[in-house]
Amino acid sequence: xxxxxxxxxxxxxxxxxxxxxxxxxxxxxxxxxxxxxVLQEVDLSVKKGEVVTIIGPxxxxxxxxxxxxxxxxxxxxxxxCYNGRSIMDKxxxxxxxxxxxxxxxxxxxxxxxxxxxxxxxxxxxxxxxxSKKNAAEIGMSLLNKVGLAExxxxxxSQLSGGQKQRIAIARSLAMNPDVxxxxxxxxxxxxxxxxxxxxxxxxxxxTGMTMIIVSHEMGFTREVASNVxxxxxxxxxxxxxxxxxxxxxxNKRVRSFLQKVI
Amino acid sequence: xxILDVFFKYSDMFWAGTKMTISISFFSIIGGxxxxxxxxxxxxxxxxxxxxxxxxxxxxxxxxxxxxxxxIAFFGLPMLGINLPSIDIGGVSIDRMLSGIMAxxxxxxxxxxEIVRSGIQSVERxxxxxxxxxxxxxxxxxxxxxxxxxxxxxxxxxGNEFVTIIKTSSQVSVIGMADLMYTANTIQGISFQPMQPxxxxxxxxxxxxxxxxxxxxFMEGYMSKSN
Numbered sequence: 001x002x003x004x005x006x007x008x009x010x011x012x013x014x015x016x017x018x019x020x021x022x023x024x025x026x027x028x029x030x031x032x033x034x035x036x037x038v039l040q041e042v043d044l045s046v047k048k049g050e051v052v053t054i055i056g057p058x059x060x061x062x063x064x065x066x067x068x069x070x071x072x073x074x075x076x077x078x079x080x081c082y083n084g085r086s087i088m089d090k091x092x093x094x095x096x097x098x099x100x101x102x103x104x105x106x107x108x109x110x111x112x113x114x115x116x117x118x119x120x121x122x123x124x125x126x127x128x129x130x131s132k133k134n135a136a137e138i139g140m141s142l143l144n145k146v147g148l149a150e151x152x153x154x155x156x157s158q159l160s161g162g163q164k165q166r167i168a169i170a171r172s173l174a175m176n177p178d179v180x181x182x183x184x185x186x187x188x189x190x191x192x193x194x195x196x197x198x199x200x201x202x203x204x205x206x207t208g209m210t211m212i213i214v215s216h217e218m219g220f221t222r223e224v225a226s227n228v229x230x231x232x233x234x235x236x237x238x239x240x241x242x243x244x245x246x247x248x249x250x251n252k253r254v255r256s257f258l259q260k261v262i
Numbered sequence: 263x264x265i266l267d268v269f270f271k272y273s274d275m276f277w278a279g280t281k282m283t284i285s286i287s288f289f290s291i292i293g294g295x296x297x298x299x300x301x302x303x304x305x306x307x308x309x310x311x312x313x314x315x316x317x318x319x320x321x322x323x324x325x326x327x328x329x330x331x332x333x334i335a336f337f338g339l340p341m342l343g344i345n346l347p348s349i350d351i352g353g354v355s356i357d358r359m360l361s362g363i364m365a366x367x368x369x370x371x372x373x374x375x376e377i378v379r380s381g382i383q384s385v386e387r388x389x390x391x392x393x394x395x396x397x398x399x400x401x402x403x404x405x406x407x408x409x410x411x412x413x414x415x416x417x418x419x420x421g422n423e424f425v426t427i428i429k430t431s432s433q434v435s436v437i438g439m440a441d442l443m444y445t446a447n448t449i450q451g452i453s454f455q456p457m458q459p460x461x462x463x464x465x466x467x468x469x470x471x472x473x474x475x476x477x478x479x480f481m482e483g484y485m486s487k488s489n
Contacts, residue, residue, distance in 0.1 A: 072391055099397030109392035113410050113488050122406060123396040155488040168392075175396060 021047045022084065023179050023210050024069055029078035031064065031234075038064045039075070040234045046179070051211045053221040055245075056231035057257055062214040063106075065231070066181050069212065070101045083178070099127060102172030102180040106188050108164040110156040116143070116167050117152040120174045128175070135174070142170040146200050162193030166200050179210040186217060218262055222246055230254050268458040272449050279445030280466055286363050286441065287428045287470075293367035294427065298374025303404070305379050316375065323372035328365070329433050335365035336437040362434035370427045377419045381412035414485045421478030425471045432467070442466055 024046040031039040038061045046052050054062045067073040069080060071087060071094050080087050082097050111119050120142060121135035130138075143149040146166040156164055165185055172180060182201065186194045198220050205211060205224050215221060221228055221242060228245040230238040230253075238251045245254065269276065304316040323331070339345070339361070385408045393403035435444035442463045449459040
């Protein structure tokens with residue numbers, strides 16, 4: 001079970017292909033805040049098309065791990081690779097890499113001074129040098145996908161939480177990322193809004209998008225995740241298929257956590 | 263002589279003074295905004311040296327009287343061998359004007375720096391993070407995402423500072439710039455009317471500052487369409 005994420009002990013030919021397929025590779029990462037160890041010996045590799053959910057008690061370092069992957073937080077030790085190249089490397093341009101790693105935040109972080117459409121097209125127009133017309137077309141098709149086409153000229157303040165989060169997802173997708181990071185995307189939502197956001201994420205998973213999700217939504221995890229990672233006190237305690245984590249794992253901390261949340 | 267008589271008799275002089283007051287204020291505000299924003303960015307920079315320079319500048323300028331600053335710019339700099347270029351625009355030499363504008367710019371930039379810094383820090387950290395995570399570098403994220411929101415937040419304070427600079431500009435009359443205040447003094451002398459010219463320039467100052475306040479309020483309304 002522990003080998004699910006660790007492809008390095010397979011044969012040579014397989015090793016090459018699997019290395020090629022690995023989009024995000026977190027290797028032996030350590031991070032401390034002052035004297036607190038927030039991440040210790042964290043290894044996580046995510047292959048193309050996988051949906052990995054990170055679960056665990058609060059303060060376990062789940063969000064920190066996610067934020068380290070696109071360098072919103074720095075790490076003290078270890079390495080993080082994107083498509084086989086270290087993002088820690090001096091020659092790697094983190095701004096270019098971030099274009100390919102979408103991020104969705106707990107508090108949406110939409111740009112309040114811009115309309116929905118402007119939120120979505122800001123990055124494609126300014127970073128990909130896309131024409132306004134082109135970007136708007138892509139924006140429109142994304143808005144259709146998240147079911148909010150009629151809100152294109154609205155400002156974020158006029159949207160509900162669930163709508164904001166769907167727009168935030170569309171904004172990230174507009175850069176056509178290889179992988180999407182979700183940092184507790186439904187935690188700040190009213191309960192009746194959670195479903196619509198999870199639905200968008202399910203649809204996204206079906207398209208084969210590689211996703212890493214920090215979430216407390218166990219039902220969603222069970223249904224959508226290809227792999228589940230359980231973290232506690234800065235360490236990855238257990239990883240495996242949803243079926244394994246939810247039903248078979250006999251790890252005490254996993255069991256006691258699941259008992260509390262389900 | 264009634265106040266209206268004074269006004270109409272010397273209306274050309276009042277008009278010239280008004281133009282002078284408006285132009286020094288205008289250029290000082292533009293210069294102050296540019297320098298103030300640069301100072302604010304220095305103040306929040308990661309480079310300790312830049313922060314130090316900005317802090318020292320702001321403390322020094324805010325801690326000294328503007329009258330002293332104007333005098334230093336006009337009398338002090340030439341003594342140090344620094345002569346501002348004497349440029350003629352439309353037959354009017356503007357070297358006096360340059361030192362006046364320079365002093366006011368330096369003065370207002372320190373205040374604008376503090377206003378802009380508080381505005382930038384009033385924008386949630388998540389905004390910067392969201393922009394960075396889309397792939398914007400720090401500068402573009404600042405320019406496209408943080409500053410527009412910061413400016414919206416600080417508009418009332420900025421408007422206040424513009425009004426202040428217009429009123430402060432009356433002090434450049436001490437270096438012989440023919441602004442409104444200087445005009446009032448001159449007309450007092452030639453008309454032997456001590457009160458009327460002052461009332462008239464007070465009214466003109468008020469009309470200018472009121473227009474600015476009103477304009478800023480209009481801008482606020484316009485920018486709050488996203489609220």
